[in-house]
Amino acid sequence: MAASDLRDSERLHHDVSLRLRDVDQRYTAGRRRLVERLAKLARPVTIPELVGGATGLALSSAYRNLSVLEEVGVVARVHSGAEHARFELAEDIVGDHHHHLICESCGRVEDFTVAAKVERSIEGTLDRVAAEHGFVVTSHSLDLFGTCEDCTAT
Amino acid sequence: MAASDLRDSERLHHDVSLRLRDVDQRYTAGRRRLVERLAKLARPVTIPELVGGATGLALSSAYRNLSVLEEVGVVARVHSGAEHARFELAEDIVGDHHHHLICESCGRVEDFTVAAKVERSIEGTLDRVAAEHGFVVTSHSLDLFGTCEDCTAT
DNA sequence: ATTTATGCAAATCGTTTGCAAACCT
């Protein structure tokens, strides 16, 4: 692991612990492990994937912790329409804005980004639409549904 | 109801019955009623909303019928992330391409469209992204999450 | 007559919740 990754990781945990402290919640080992795995995987994952290992915490704790982390803006829930919900680190924690490639065959979800110029153009359009409808926007999604490379190969 | 609406409606039912016949399925009264309500409501609705009236068909039949209609491309399922799934007439049946305004407060979903030029630009970008990832696209979604006018007023 | 659709009740399965024990400060 490069030195910069290490600093990033420290900063991540620091940010998370501050946000939890704000709502009188503790940054326990289980929560730290969840955040660590989310950071390492760097794509939206299901809870089974997240705790699936040997020493995982209980499913119920994972659900509870991810809810808490979602409330404080550390984790984002991805609406992929599949059986299991998927979670990833929130955009304002990792500092990027991205979209999703959702494989309808295996359920896997990957992130992608578009050029800033395109993103600004899309957002401009969306702001106009929202204004016309008296709608207050909190976020938007631009997702691709289809078949991923692995599933096409088969 | 204007004469053109009537013709549209006849064509709709005709199209649906053909698609069902292709897979040896019958266009029963219950299915016709579902399609009619979907056409009238013209926005993604939940199954309770759809059968909620007095003479509705059984929930299980509604689920089964909507699955069949989805398989033949008459109905589309909307991934809104809320408790109930939502359904609407598929784009290639109604002949338009649209996106969704999803209210996180009341769950209601509205359709909106963007200018053809913007849509083409977005699709061009998405095609490029998909190609880079070896991803075969079947559809895309561009949805706005936030608070609708009614819920903001409260 | 034969196949498909329906309604009802029961089963499924991801997610949530109650509660007592373990944990942190």
Added chain:
DNA sequence: AGGTTTGCAAACGATTTGCATAAAT
């Protein structure tokens, strides 16, 4: 001690499924 988090088991709720009856061809 005083509050929070955890694990386990039970509860929930949307969706699915089995099966016998009704409807369509």
